[in-house]
Amino acid sequence: MPTTFDKREEDFEKRFAHDEELRFKAIARRNKMLGLWAAEKLGLSGADADVYARDVVMAEYAEGDHDVFKKIRSDFDAKGVAQSDHQIRRTMDEFLELAIRQVQQTG
Numbered sequence: 001m002p003t004t005f006d007k008r009e010e011d012f013e014k015r016f017a018h019d020e021e022l023r024f025k026a027i028a029r030r031n032k033m034l035g036l037w038a039a040e041k042l043g044l045s046g047a048d049a050d051v052y053a054r055d056v057v058m059a060e061y062a063e064g065d066h067d068v069f070k071k072i073r074s075d076f077d078a079k080g081v082a083q084s085d086h087q088i089r090r091t092m093d094e095f096l097e098l099a100i101r102q103v104q105q106t107g
Helices: 004-041 046-063 065-079 085-106
Strands: none
Touching: 004 046, 004 065, 004 085, 046 065, 065 085
């Protein structure tokens, strides 16, 4: 028979799993928005911008935020796009805040 402690532990585990799922969705959404933002700066549009945004989303799965930043920094440098590291990171933070709000609204 489950104790109060067991029930509390189970509730905590469910909440943790739910929070992790929301975090995962928010980061993926942030990376897509970031990819589309970067694509525009790189002069990409339409299907090319969508492909680039997908590449940014996939960079997250390699090493996380560092690889997302590194990919965009490298691509900007290669194309001569004038954006400072601070501007890129600030945009990443702003899009993450927006993505979190959107994910929380949609569940």
